[in-house]
Amino acid sequence: MSGFGFSEEQEMFRRTARDFAQRELAPGAKERAKMEEYPREMLNKMGDAGLMGLGAPTKYGGQGADWVTLGIGVEELAKVDMCAALSLTNSALLKVVMTQCSEDLRQKYLAAAVKGECSACLVITEPHCGSDAAAIKTKAIRDGDYYIINGEKTAVTGGMSGDVAMFAAKTDPTLGARGVTFFLVPLDLPGISKSRIPDMGWQPMSGASLFFDDVRLPIEYRLSEEGKGFYMMMGQFDVLRVFLSLIPLGLAQASLEDAINYAKQRTAFGQPIARFEGVSFKIAEHATWIEAARLLCYRTLWLADQGLPHTKESAMCKWLCPVVAYDAIHDALLIHGHVAYSEEYPIEQRLRDTIGYEFTDGTAQVMKIIIARQLIGKEFRPY
Numbered sequence: 598m599s600g601f602g603f604s605e606e607q608e609m610f611r612r613t614a615r616d617f618a619q620r621e622l623a624p625g626a627k628e629r630a631k632m633e634e635y636p637r638e639m640l641n642k643m644g645d646a647g648l649m650g651l652g653a654p655t656k657y658g659g660q661g662a663d664w665v666t667l668g669i670g671v672e673e674l675a676k677v678d679m680c681a682a683l684s685l686t687n688s689a690l691l692k693v694v695m696t697q698c699s700e701d702l703r704q705k706y707l708a709a710a711v712k713g714e715c716s717a718c719l720v721i722t723e724p725h726c727g728s729d730a731a732a733i734k735t736k737a738i739r740d741g742d743y744y745i746i747n748g749e750k751t752a753v754t755g756g757m758s759g760d761v762a763m764f765a766a767k768t769d770p771t772l773g774a775r776g777v778t779f780f781l782v783p784l785d786l787p788g789i790s791k792s793r794i795p796d797m798g799w800q801p802m803s804g805a806s807l808f809f810d811d812v813r814l815p816i817e818y819r820l821s822e823e824g825k826g827f828y829m830m831m832g833q834f835d836v837l838r839v840f841l842s843l844i845p846l847g848l849a850q851a852s853l854e855d856a857i858n859y860a861k862q863r864t865a866f867g868q869p870i871a872r873f874e875g876v877s878f879k880i881a882e883h884a885t886w887i888e889a890a891r892l893l894c895y896r897t898l899w900l901a902d903q904g905l906p907h908t909k910e911s912a913m914c915k916w917l918c919p920v921v922a923y924d925a926i927h928d929a930l931l932i933h934g935h936v937a938y939s940e941e942y943p944i945e946q947r948l949r950d951t952i953g954y955e956f957t958d959g960t961a962q963v964m965k966i967i968i969a970r971q972l973i974g975k976e977f978r979p980y
C-alpha cells in the first residue's frame with residue numbers, strides 16, 4: 598500500500614468545514630431541526646462559504662473538488678446540522694446529472710445552486726412503487742418541442758421548497774426500465790401542485806407529494822436519452838449513496854461525543870458513570886463500528902475518484918451505515934438516561950432522522966440485492 602489517509606488539502610478542508618459548522622450552523626441547529634422548512638439564508642451562507650459549489654466545475658463558480666473532499670464536507674456538516682449536509686448532497690447530485698444537459702441550463706441552474714440560490718430535489722418514488730423504480734407510472738409523452746407530464750410522485754425530500762426536480766418518468770409506458778427517461782423539471786411550472794407529508798424525521802426537508810397535471814416541459818430539459826434514464830440513475834448515483842451513509846455516521850459521531858462528555862460528568866453510585874464498563878465498553882464498541890463504516894465510505898469515494906468500479910461498495914455503505922448509526926445513537930441516548938428522552942436534547946431527533954436513511958435511495962434489502970448480484974452473478978437474481 599502506498600499512502601493511507603487524507604491528503605494535506607483534505608485535512609485542511611476538514612478543519613475549515615468544521616469551523617464553518619461550529620460558527621455558522623451550530624447556533625440554532627436544534628431549533629431549525631423542528632422547523633417545517635429549512636431557512637434559505639442557511640443555504641446562502643453555505644453558498645457564500647463555497648460549500649454548495651464544492652463539487653461543481655469552476656466554470657460555474659464551483660471548486661471542482663474530488664468526491665472524498667465532498668464526503669468530508671457532508672460528514673462535518675452532518676455532525677452539526679443534518680439538513681445542511683442533505684442540501685450539500687443534493688447540490689452535488691445536481692452537478693452529476695447536469696453533465697448531460699445544455700450549457701444554457703447549466704448556467705441557469707448549476708450556477709445558481711453553487712450560490713445556494715437554487716435547491717434541487719430527487720423525484721423518483723411513486724405511491725405504488727419505491728424499491729421497484731422501473732415500475733413508475735408517471736408519463737412524459739412527447740408533443741412537438743415539449744413533453745407532457747402526468748402522474749404523482751411522493752416521499753420527495755425537500756419537495757415543498759425545492760426549485761428544481763431531478764425527475765424520472767416513462768417516455769414509453771409499455772416498457773419497464775427501458776421506458777424510463779430522466780429530466781430536469783422546474784417546480785414552478787403550471788400544472789404542478791404539492792402537499793407536505795408529516796414525516797417522523799427530517800422535518801425541515803420532510804417528504805412531499807408532487808402532482809403533475811398536463812405539465813408542459815420543453816424538450817431541452819431532458820437529461821438522459823429516451824429510455825436510458827433508469828441506467829443513468831443506477832450508474833451515476835453510486836456516490837449519492839455514500840453521502841447518504843456519511844450523514845447518519847455524522848449524527849452517530851456527534852451523539853457518541855455527547856455521550857462521552859455526559860458520562861464523564863454524570864455520577865451514579867458515587868462515581869462518574871464513565872468508570873462503569875457497562876458504559877465505557879458501549880462507547881468503545883460504537884466508536885469501532887463508526888470508524889470501520891467511515892473507512893468503507895471513504896474507500897468507496899476514493900474508488901470513485903480513481904474512476905474505478907464502486908457500485909457494490911456504495912451499496913455496502915448504504916445498508917451498513919444507518920444500522921451502525923442507529924445502534925450508536927440509541928446507546929448514546931441510553932447513556933444519557935431519562936434526560937435525552939426529551940426534545941431538550943438533540944439525540945431523540947437524531948435517532949428519528951437516522952431511520953430515514955434506512956429507506957432513502959434504497960432499503961437494506963435492495964442494497965443487498967445489488968451486492969449479491971455482483972458477488973454471485975446476475976444469473977442468480979430472483980427476477
Ligand SMILES: Cc1cc2nc3c(=O)[nH]c(=O)nc-3n(C[C@H](O)[C@H](O)[C@H](O)COP(=O)(O)OP(=O)(O)OC[C@H]3O[C@@H](n4cnc5c(N)ncnc54)[C@H](O)[C@@H]3O)c2cc1C
Pocket residue numbers: 718719720721722725726727728729751752753754755799804952953954956957958959960961962963
Ligand atoms: C426519509 C426518506 C427520504 C426519501 N427521499 C426520497 C427522495 O428524495 N426522492 C425519492 O424519489 N424517494 C425518496 N424516498 C423514498 C425511498 O426511496 C423509498 O422509501 C425506498 O426506495 C423504498 O420504497 P418504498 O418505501 O416504496 O418501499 P417498498 O418498495 O414498497 O418496500 C417495502 C418493503 O419491502 C422490502 N422489499 C421490496 N422489494 C424487495 C425485494 N425484492 N427483496 C426484499 N425486500 C424487498 C423493502 O426493503 C421494504 O422493507 C425517501 C424515503 C424516506 C423514508
